Amino acid sequence: MGIWFIVPAVVAAFCAVILGLLLRAVGGRKSRKRAVGFFHPYTNDGGGGERVLWCAVRAIQEEIPDLDCLVYTGDHDATPQSLAARAVDRFGVTLLSPVKVVHLYKRKWIEETTYPHFTMIGQSLGSMYLAWEALCKFTPLYYFDTSGYAFTYPLARLFGCKVICYTHYPTISTDMLSRVSQRRLMYNNDASIAKSVWLSRCKLIYYTFFSWLYGIVGSYTHLAMVNSSWTKSHIEKLWGVSPCIKRVYPPCDTSGLQVLPLKRPAEIPVIISVAQFRPEKAHGLQLEAFSVAVKRLDSSLPKPRLQFVGSCRNKSDEERLQMLKDKAIELNVNEQVKFHKNVTYRDLVGLLGAAVAGIHSMTDEHFGISVVEYMAAGAIPIAHNSAGPKMDIVLDEDGEQTGFLACTVEEYADAILRVIGMPETERLTMAAAARRRATRFSEQRFYDDFKDAVRPILSHRSR
Template sequence: MMIIVVLITFILVGFFIGPINGRRQRKKAVGFFHPYTNDGGGGERVLWCAVRGIQDESHDLDCYVYTGDHDATPQSLMARAHDRFGVTLLSPPKVVHLYKRKWIEETTYPHFTMIGQSLGSVYLAWEALCKFTPLYYFDTSGYAFTYPLARLFGCKVICYTHYPTISSDMLARVRQRSLMYNNDALIAKSVWISKCKIIYYAFFSCLYGIVGSCAHLAMVNSSWTKSHIENLWRVPDRIKRVYPPCDTLGLQVLPLERPAEVPVLISVAQFRPEKAHSLQLEAFSAAIKRLDPSLPKPKFQIVGSCRNKSDEDRLQILKEKAIELNVNEHVEFYKNVTYRDLVALLGGAVAGIHSMTDEHFGISVVEYMAAGAIPIAHNSAGPKMDIVLDEDGQQTGFLACTVEEYADAMVRIVTMSEMERLEMAAAARRRATRFSEQRFYDDFKAAIRPILTPFCK
């Protein structure tokens, strides 16, 4: 009940003050709500490509970025877009600094995290829109609860949704009492607590559907995300699938041939719990034990970014786990690498590992394929439905769920003949061209053009 009261209070305050503020101060600009401009993942790549897309489409609209990173400047963000993601902006984005980001930190809400972060995002968006009210409010981080508030401020609401905050798959796991990063052992073991969580999820799904339907345009990144968002938000005419931008062009110049001495496996993902790095280490350990002792031991390079102390702690735990599994001599960790260094690492890998369950799309999987590294991805959602599919009848990679399945795929790639590996890598590279950065720009501009028509070139 308290949650409902707080939510209604935010909406009522926005109703009485927002439109007045909006009429007086709204500027011919696009405000990108992206509180973490240092997360280094696929979401940040979408942010910078979206900024570039707006700049290409309309010179009359300024681009502002709402960020909680206090050291961010227009010049540093423009440089970051280029250095980390190879995206060249036409001009530096203007910056609006936010100081209430703690209200969307997961650590702020040990329990009822989803609803806590969602309400916290409304508070953060209130700060953002009071500081600067744009004509277009563009959410690139998935904070759907901010959409009613942005509309009350008089903004047109556009969003790029990477994944639904809640989904039927999440409800199913609670019903099945499956143990996962978002369903801990205490809940999974208790019938009564699981039933309470189902009620909580059902209630949250209802709220999520209401706020999401406030978007004037919702772009989604995959077939899996599209089906869930259409089911939840129930505005199918406003939902467009726009595959995320992947640097297939830049990575395709890498030679498919790889150094033969020591095979290299690579994993590229943020150090977040849902990325399941522990499973990767366990699978790598199992794979090494299955390999013929006369063969050279493969190397495993784990590359990722750290957003905060929680991510740093997870990275340290992974290093300790590598020692515990006795594979630390064969595992290398890379934190917050530059885009140039990432390309160099991808160019030496024979396989790329991805292990997140229900990864909404999987930019890293596409990058593996474009770079010539055969993907081993989780058998669910984006990789299963959109990416790791046969190309011209040729297998493009492997799908796996368990430690054993991942280990089997690792052994299979490391021991296959060079000709077989090259054939599969070439097919994977052809498949990756379907998700190019240019394809993103084409689909992105086609989606936003009807809304931006008064300001298009």
């Protein structure tokens, strides 16, 4: 019953926000500045999205040097100098000049903890409020969303901006609707809902309504760049703006990692996992698979080590990291598992260069930058058998296998044991094929495709 009251209330709130901001936005059209404003509220998340941000800034600076670049950020200690230094230290990206910074103070309205229920719609409406703060402080000619806040696009259009986005992951997808309909348990569909027919139906109505809204706001973009074949197919279905959608693979540090030797220390095989400590990354599955593999390991083979490398965005991520440490103790593998939090780019390269394999376990990972990094570094990927890794990355190269795909704990354990037990010549052959395939997703390829995509939009800029 409750959802029937919530739906009209959400519609009313959505309309009220649009109407309430319209007058202010029309005024903002007159004061647009010749700049590209990157809407990226979390400039310290350390993930693939942040790498795209800095590479996108660099690409714009190369393409049109006299066009100012600024970043809207909720990180209050961020400065032009600190962000430029972070781009180099964490991602190896050197900006041609520091970006301007616009600080946002309403970021709590996009925090998932602010909305215990109806999180997606709450965060989406909250993003509009945050974008309103951003655009009132500085109204650019070009509004560039690099974080997936599609509900901000109509607002940016009202302010007179050209809207460009780089979409890593659709906020909602037909896969999510399918999981709720089938009552499958997952991080975004907890047991209390999955076990209840009534609650599942209510959630399905909510998701269907939200996907309709998402399709409307997404259609307000002038250019939508997407990071994979999987994301492209979903965005085309949801937004219905196929001519405006361009697939631009994300920038992966293939050149910097390809100089690493393919040979690895034989004494202790190292398996690396690079991902933010977020629930969808399914680190727990990796620990369980590693534990199973260790128990099944032939006594003649050396015991492997598992190294987690990731960043924490907030308190929830910190708590999740501690739970993983506790789980490692529970599984009795804590002496073979090590956690590295918020490492520098240089340290990450060193860790990748020592790994024989890289593990990834997110279901429907939109692309999988870490998987490409494994391959470029010479670590054989063991990735989830879905979306980006399945459709774009872990495919044969010149008829040779480049890695393994898995879904269950047993399948991951089998793949771990396969890599550890490989003869050195076989491992080197597979690692070399994986490295060749990784060149398809290089940073230079991103720059070329990105510039080709944005050039028609930027070439019509106001003077």
